Amino acid sequence: MTSPTLTIAKKEYRDSARSALFITLAGFMVLLTTVSILVASFNFQAEVAQYNAALSQLTAAQRAGAVIPPPSYYPLLMLRGTIEYLEIIGAVLAIVLGYLAVAKEKGTNTSRLLLTRPVSRTALVGGKILGTSLLILTLLALLEGFIALSITAIGHVAFSTVEMLKLTLSFAYTYFYLLFFFCFSAALTLFFKDLPRALLLSFALWLVFVLIIPQIGDTMDPDNQVPGGFFASMHTTQDQQSVIIAQFQNYENFRNALEVSSIEKHYERLVFATLGIKGMYNDKSLSYIMGDKWPDLALLMALYVVGVGAAFLFASNKRIMASSP
Amino acid sequence: MNSSRVASPLRTIVAHELRTLRREGTFSTLLGIFSAVTLFAVFIGWSTRSTTLAIYAATVATLKAAGVSHIAPNPLLGVSTLAIFNNLIIYTLLVGALLAIVIGHRSFVRDRKSGVVPLLLSRPAGRPLYIAGKLCGINVALLLVILGMFVVSALSTLFIPALHLSGGEFLSLAAFYAVSFVYLTFFAAIGLLFGVYMSNESLALLAPVLVWIAVVFILPELSTGQNPVSLLNPVTLAHAPAASGAFFSSARAILSPFSFGQDYTALALHFLRISPGPFDIGAILALAAAGVVAGAACVFALQKYSTTADQIA
Numbered sequence: 001m002t003s004p005t006l007t008i009a010k011k012e013y014r015d016s017a018r019s020a021l022f023i024t025l026a027g028f029m030v031l032l033t034t035v036s037i038l039v040a041s042f043n044f045q046a047e048v049a050q051y052n053a054a055l056s057q058l059t060a061a062q063r064a065g066a067v068i069p070p071p072s073y074y075p076l077l078m079l080r081g082t083i084e085y086l087e088i089i090g091a092v093l094a095i096v097l098g099y100l101a102v103a104k105e106k107g108t109n110t111s112r113l114l115l116t117r118p119v120s121r122t123a124l125v126g127g128k129i130l131g132t133s134l135l136i137l138t139l140l141a142l143l144e145g146f147i148a149l150s151i152t153a154i155g156h157v158a159f160s161t162v163e164m165l166k167l168t169l170s171f172a173y174t175y176f177y178l179l180f181f182f183c184f185s186a187a188l189t190l191f192f193k194d195l196p197r198a199l200l201l202s203f204a205l206w207l208v209f210v211l212i213i214p215q216i217g218d219t220m221d222p223d224n225q226v227p228g229g230f231f232a233s234m235h236t237t238q239d240q241q242s243v244i245i246a247q248f249q250n251y252e253n254f255r256n257a258l259e260v261s262s263i264e265k266h267y268e269r270l271v272f273a274t275l276g277i278k279g280m281y282n283d284k285s286l287s288y289i290m291g292d293k294w295p296d297l298a299l300l301m302a303l304y305v306v307g308v309g310a311a312f313l314f315a316s317n318k319r320i321m322a323s324s325p
Numbered sequence: 326m327n328s329s330r331v332a333s334p335l336r337t338i339v340a341h342e343l344r345t346l347r348r349e350g351t352f353s354t355l356l357g358i359f360s361a362v363t364l365f366a367v368f369i370g371w372s373t374r375s376t377t378l379a380i381y382a383a384t385v386a387t388l389k390a391a392g393v394s395h396i397a398p399n400p401l402l403g404v405s406t407l408a409i410f411n412n413l414i415i416y417t418l419l420v421g422a423l424l425a426i427v428i429g430h431r432s433f434v435r436d437r438k439s440g441v442v443p444l445l446l447s448r449p450a451g452r453p454l455y456i457a458g459k460l461c462g463i464n465v466a467l468l469l470v471i472l473g474m475f476v477v478s479a480l481s482t483l484f485i486p487a488l489h490l491s492g493g494e495f496l497s498l499a500a501f502y503a504v505s506f507v508y509l510t511f512f513a514a515i516g517l518l519f520g521v522y523m524s525n526e527s528l529a530l531l532a533p534v535l536v537w538i539a540v541v542f543i544l545p546e547l548s549t550g551q552n553p554v555s556l557l558n559p560v561t562l563a564h565a566p567a568a569s570g571a572f573f574s575s576a577r578a579i580l581s582p583f584s585f586g587q588d589y590t591a592l593a594l595h596f597l598r599i600s601p602g603p604f605d606i607g608a609i610l611a612l613a614a615a616g617v618v619a620g621a622a623c624v625f626a627l628q629k630y631s632t633t634a635d636q637i638a
Contacts, residue, residue: 020525020528021527021528021531024531024535025531028535028538031543032542032543035543035546035547036546036552036553038572039546039547039550042550042570042572042573043550043570045570045572046550046570046573049570080552081546081552081553084552084553084554085542085553087554088538088542088553089538092534092538096527096531099527100527103527195527199527199530200427200530203423203534207419207420207423211419211557212415212416212419212420214554215412215415215554215557215558216369216412218554218557218558219369219373219411219412219415219558219559220369220372220373222373222376222377222380224558225373225374225377225400225401225404226400226401226404230377230380230381230400231384233397233400234381234384234388234396234397234400235397236384236387236388240384240387240388240391243387244380244383244384244387245380247383248376248379248380248383251372251376
């Protein structure tokens with residue numbers, strides 16, 4: 001006999017996979033991935049064309065001995081845009097799934113009937129989380145396969161085993177990030193009687209924590225105030241720059257505090273390091289990256305646990321049955 | 326029918342829309358959020374600028390101590406004072422557009438949920454007038470909010486040490502807010518359009534959000550080659566070179582009539598004197614045309630609207 005949790009999980013998976021909202025957003029996510037990979041490949045082609053043009057000029061000027069480093073091709077670096085879209089649009093997808101998971105049951109006769117059966121609230125919430133987890137994992141697996149195939153087709157170079165492992169690990173982190181938003185939106189939808197208000201509040205908090213706070217940290221960076229960078233325009237060395245910035249530690253602490261208050265920044269730092277998009281981690285081993293980035297992973301996991309906990313906490317009979325008139 | 330008889334129902338619908346926005350607390354919430362966002366943006370802009378100036382002084386001292394004789398002039402001297410408002414561009418692009426969508430969405434969905442649409446559409450005023458009244462009411466509310474933001478910005482400059490805007494700079498700031506208003510009217514109309522067109526309330530809210538994502542992220546990425554997060558940094562936006570190559574040139578040519586987000590950003594950067602580029606009259610016309618087309622689409626959608634299938638899920 002199947003446990004109630006598994007039955008609910010199966011139903012949740014089926015219902016969500018068939019919903020127009022999920023299909024629209026998942027299709028949108030595939031479109032965005034395609035766009036970002038295409039844009040990255042055309043940017044790389046432009047870089048190669050510039051290199052070839054510079055090389056021909058040097059050859060024509062009979063300076064064949066001059067060395068220009070050729071642009072290096074790292075397939076994982078093509079994924080910067082995709083990861084940024086997963087951060088932004090993936091979170092919207094998870095919020096919509098969380099909202100739907102609760103909104104379709106709240107205040108309906110089905111939920112009233114369900115709550116008269118010997119199904120615990122833990123099984124109900126657990127089933128919904130499990131079903132959505134499987135759905136998100138399916139979507140991420142499909143997206144990973146699509147990325148691997150399209151980048152191999154575009155670059156004519158297959159991913160190495162290590163690169164594939166790094167990609168899989170990054171998508172595993174993405175699962176935790178997305179599930180946080182799912183649980184957080186489900187918890188808000190359980191909490192509020194007025195369903196559109198719950199959806200709106202979820203979007204408002206997404207806006208603040210995913211788009212605005214990380215953006216503030218970026219625009220407050222003194223080095224970003226001048227095109228090309230403030231310190232580059234002053235011709236300072238790295239050591240001098242560190243000495244100068246040390247005099248403004250309070251400002252830097254404030255800026256950093258803003259950035260680390262957002263789950264998006266922890267996810268981004270972790271995935272950018274794993275994929276080597278952050279230059280200093282490119283070509284580094286996974287153990288080296290993990291040794292450096294474990295605080296971001298720990299925070300991501302902690303926030304995931306908080307999100308799941310909140311969904312269980314707000315799942316009272318009264319809240320499940322309540323809805324706007 | 327004479328003009329006064331036509332104008333009267335329009336005035337009634339506009340007044341009703343404004344009254345509802347006030348009674349629901351939407352107007353005061355909007356004004357509060359936008360004023361807070363403006364003050365926050367000004368504080369962030371001022372704090373960043375003054376810290377960077379102090380960093381310049383510290384850099385000069387460090388370089389002199391290291392025996393460097395030729396020190397570059399302060400690079401911030403070439404940056405406009407109005408640049409302290411630069412975060413407002415991004416907040417209008419993100420927060421402003423989403424709030425405008427929500428107001429537009431709620432305007433029609435509210436009437437649908439209360440069941441008054443069939444009754445209203447049975448009146449002799451006519452469907453175009455009804456939707457025009459809704460759009461006017463929403464736009465008057467948005468205009469008042471934008472005026473509030475302008476007043477907050479102007480007043481905040483009085484309290485910031487060493488920040489004195491000239492008459493020309495005040496005019497530029499006003500032009501920035503005027504462009505922001507035009508940009509928001511497009512999203513309010515899109516929110517209203519999907520509220521009329523779709524029968525599922527959540528889908529009706531999500532669909533304009535997807536349009537917004539396309540306008541703010543996808544179209545600019547395709548035509549500039551910039552990553553999504555880079556598109557949220559005003560300095561990067563102002564000075565990033567256009568991506569080269571046949572793909573980006575073709576994408577720019579095809580997508581430029583639909584790139585309202587880029588048009589808004591370019592105009593805002595121009596009026597805040599952050600971008601060195603000239604004033605692009607085409608961009609403002611495209612932005613205004615987008616709002617007019619979205620408004621016309623609302624009229625068309627309401628003409629096709631069936632009062633017998635009025636229920637919203």
